Amino acid sequence: MNHQITTSWNEVRATFQKIWRYEDFRPPQGEIISCLLAQKDALILMPTGGGKSICFQLPALLQTGLTLVVSPLVALMENQVQELLQHHQKAALLHSELPSSQRRATLQALERQQLRLLYLSPETLLSAPVWERLSQPKLQINALILDEAHCLVQWGETFRPAYRRLGAVRPALLKSKPSGTKISLAAFTATADPLAQTTIKTVLQLQQPEIFRLNPYRPNLHPSIRIAWTPRGRKQQLLKFIQNRPQQAGLIYVRTRRDSENLAAWLAEMGYATASYHAGLGAAERRAVEASWLSDKIPFVVCTCAFGMGINKSNVRWIIHFHAPHLLSEYVQEIGRAGRDGKPAEALTLVSEPTGWLDPEDKQRQQFFEEKMRSQQQTAQQLIKKLPKQGEVNAVTRQFPDGATALALLHSSGQLNWLDPFHYSIEQKTKNQPTTQLQAGKQMHQYLTTKQCRWQFLLNAFGFDKEAANWRCGHCDNCC
Template identity: 70%
Template sequence: MNQLEIPSWCQIRASFKSIWGYEDFRFPQGEIIHNLLAHKDALIIMPTGGGKSICFQLPALLQTGLTLVVSPLVALMENQVAELQQKKLPVALLHSELPPWQRRKTLQALEQQNLRLLYLSPETLLSPKVWEKLCHPQLKINALILDEAHCLVQWGDTFRPAYRRLGAVRKTLQKSKPPGTKISLAAFTATADLEAQKVIQQVLQLQKPQIYRLNPYRPNLHPKVSIAWTPRSRQQQLLSFIKEFVQGNSQQAGLVYVRTRRDSEELSTWLQNKGYITASYHGGLDAEERRNIEAKWLNGTIPFVVCTSAFGMGINKPDVRWVAHYHAPLLLSEYVQEIGRAGRDGKPARALTLISEPTGWLDPEDKQRQKFFSEKMRSQLLSAQKLIKKIPVMGEVNAVAEKFTEGEVVLSLMHSMGKLEWLDPFKYRIKKCNSSGLSTQLNAIGQTNQYLMTKQCRWKFLLNAFGFNEQAQNLRCGHCDNCQR
């Protein structure tokens, strides 16, 4: 049974200062740390750069036993783990790109209970060898942390179906441990609208979670949406925007976001041909290439990167002065995450989003992209509904995945529609119900379009979308494009 090891406030602050060098916590870091040390569930929504990682790292280091951190991207894991390992702390990571010797070393450290924090992806967590080690009765597990929890909503239905199985992890782990074992579960994210918050709580099966929500409003961040009437106009507007920050001796850091790997490569090549020092960054690059680009951007060798959403999570660069969305994100949570990478130092920063003209006659690119996504999602939902008749009422995810194309994705979609429950992270049962709801993502696209076309204060719209209605009530920020008109 877990013994509650809650250090005194003086001990907590002393450890905080000795590890990170800070005198005191920012609100609500101290409260979150106390909550996790008391083995209670939590949902934490704090803006980018708000110090979320310290809130689960410090409790893990103050207790004996292991804290599992489920993280979506290799780059994000590596950045956080490297920082802690430099401080000689008992932290490790597991992911598919590790060399075999390093994987063996980490699994051995896990067996010997030498770790306090273990970072891994949902897929690695549920891989047979790792799961077997985690289920050992003598391995003490204190907490399961879901970092960047918005990815559960953003990717869990189709792209990363393992996310949908995480709700069964705690219950199954507890069965393998001594009676009375408590494992707390906490979800951390910078952005989650009201619907996303509901989905995160339901999927993870959070038990009476303490909810910490910080207002995402950033008075130094100036959002603007501009219509590009033609593809050439989109290019020229981007060039004009970049020139304001990157010319001659002025090399102010920024990011250009696109939606696909191909877009990233083609646009970065075009900008290089225009004389700019930049690089393409996406999930298809190998680990060494990604690390190299990140390092050059952090030290200013490359002033800006043309990237997909794979770039930025967990990378802390306070002096980013601008973010450009060459293509608008599909979800508002993505948008707020990505513009939030600018102006972390509190100084003025600008965020430009380029969109096609509303009819789509002169530049159909945005409409085609959304149509492709929506049609693919609807096709997958239809496949899920057909597959219900073909698979056993109770079964095992790997057996379904072997027998049917995209079988794992279909099970995930059935779970999101309320037609399936996970008995453990590997076994499912189909439920008898009439639910046939659309994916959360399909509903969210409409909200993003409303934001892009709104005439009201952009920050007011965002605060309402994320559930901060009271703070939005009389807001007119004065520094978004709509207010400045």
């Protein structure tokens, strides 16, 4: 049995003040903490910079036993664990880039029940050595936290298919624990539209979750969209924007690794101190770029969507999307990295002219994305004919190179169930839904071309219709 904690609220607040040195919780932090201490399931939507991590770290530190935090990026885990260790808390992380000695030490600490918080990626959670230890009957697990839960929706069908298997984790762990054990599940994100919220609840099998939703509106953040008539014009607009904001901290988002490297090289030629950042860099290079930017050695970074999640820098004055992202949720995540100090910040997106005659790049990017989604769908439908009705993930991935992605897509379309995180069974019924990604791509296009208040559009898109009625922010390009 889990020891139901009987901590008084005064103790909760005292621990919070002692560790984080804040006077009191910001709403709804207190309510979320109470909910997790009562071991209820929850879905939490809070804007970037809203203090999400404290909401699950504090309950974990107040309980005996372990809380697992599933997190998408190494940088994100490292930042949070470093902070906890500075506060002398029992936290650790596991990921594939760790030196083996550190990995061994963490696995030993896990076996000896010396940890309160363990951060890992979905892939690490489902790796044999880790899973084996987590399934030990003696190991007390209180909660499973999914941080940045929108990644399940954005990446789960494509390049991080392990996300689609997370719903099978709790039932499988409970089978190995003493009867009467409870493990609560909570998902945290800054951006999930109503469709994404449903996907998260369904995939994770949340049980009567309490839902906390704060709308994403930030009064100090000024979004605008500008047309760049030619590829050269796009670069000139970027240059002019940066020249007018000397020494201000910012981020330039591009689509691909190659774009990131080429644009950073061009800006360096123009005399700017900058760096390229993408998932293809080694861990040490990524840390070096982050450190230079955080310490203001370089004012801005040219990056892909791999940069910025969980990196806390309060004085970012601008975000430029040199290329628009595919998904509105990515866009809101990324612009949310600006102006966390509450002072005015700008979010500019550059787009090709609508016909695509002078600069077809944006159209080609969108088509490439849609084609890729469709071909992955087709691969999945061809694979289902060759698979045994019940089988094991690793066997499928050994035999078929795109097996993991195909299984995730089949799960998404309701053609496959997970019996546990490692075994599937194929369902007879087929539901051919279009992938959520394709629907979400259309929404992004509507946002870029809308004439209404940008914030009103975003509030509607994220399901805050009441707040959006008769809304004018007065500070986006359409309002001005």
